Amino acid sequence: MSTAAALQPAVPDLAAVKQRQHGAWSSGDYAVVGTTLQIVGEQLCEALDLRAGSKVLDVAAGNGNVTLAAARRWCDVTSTDYVPALLKRGRERAAAEHLTVQFREADAEALPFADASYDVVVSTFGVMFTPDQDKAASELARVCKSGGKIGLANWTPQGFIGQLFKTIGKHLPPPAGMKSPALWGTPARLEEMFGSMASEIVAEPRMFVFRYRSPEHWLEIFKTFYGPTLKAFAALDERGQAALQSDLLALLGEFNHADDGTIVVHSEYLEAVITKR
16 A cells, blocks of 8 residues: 555545444434433424424434424424334334324435525434544535524534443444544534534533433443434444443443442533524
8 A cells, every 4th residue: 555545545435334333323222212312302393483384394203302392482393204114112212192293214414495485494413423424514514494594503522422332432443534423512513513514502511410320320221222323332242232231331330420339420412503595
C-alpha cells in the first residue's frame, strides 16, 4: 500500500452497517426500555410549543414515545421506523389510548414523503443512530416546511448512554471511519448538519433518569431487550462477556446516585429545536 493510500481516511460500508443495525434494533424488544423514556417525548413536545392540528412526523420512532405525546396534543401524527416490530408496539400503545396515529415503515435516510410535507419533524434517540448522519439530517429538513420545526432528543457523548456506547466500543470496535451517534448530542455537530438549512438552532442539555431495581436488574434488561447491548454480548466469547459485564457494572457504579441498592442513573441528552429556514 502506498503512503498516500495509507493516509486516506477509512470509508465505512454504510449499507453493511445499516444492515447490522437493523438486525440489532430488530432483536430483543427495545419497547421494554423505550417505554421508560416516555417523559422525554412529553418534554420535547413542550419545548417545541406544539400546537393542536399540526402535521407531525416522528422519524425512527421506536415504540412511539414522542408519537404518543404529539397525538395527546391533538396533532396529526405519522409515526415511522424501519423495524416493523417496533411500529407494532407503537400501534398497540396508540390503540390502548384511543389515539389516532398513522404508522408507516420508513428509512430515516430516505423518507417516503414529499418536500415540505410536515409542520414539525421529531425524533427521540432514534435518528441519531443512522449510519449516514448528513443524509438523515438532510431528509429531516427536506420534509419539514419552511418556518417549521425539527425537534430532537439525542444522547450526549459525556452522558451515561454515550459512555455506554463508548464502553461497548472498547470491546467491539465500530467500523473504521464511522461517526459516533453521540455526535448528534453536541451543538457543534447539529450546526454542521443543519446550520445551512436553519434560521435558528436552540439546544439545551437535559437529564433523563434511569430507575431500576438494582445494577443487576438494569444489566439483565439491557442484555435481554436493548438490541446494541444484546448483540454485543452475543458477539463475544465467555471471557469477553465477563469483561464487558464488569465494565458495564463499573460504569453504573460511576453514574449511580442511589445508596439503597437500586439504580438512579442520570443520563444527559441534548434537546434541540431547529427552525427550518
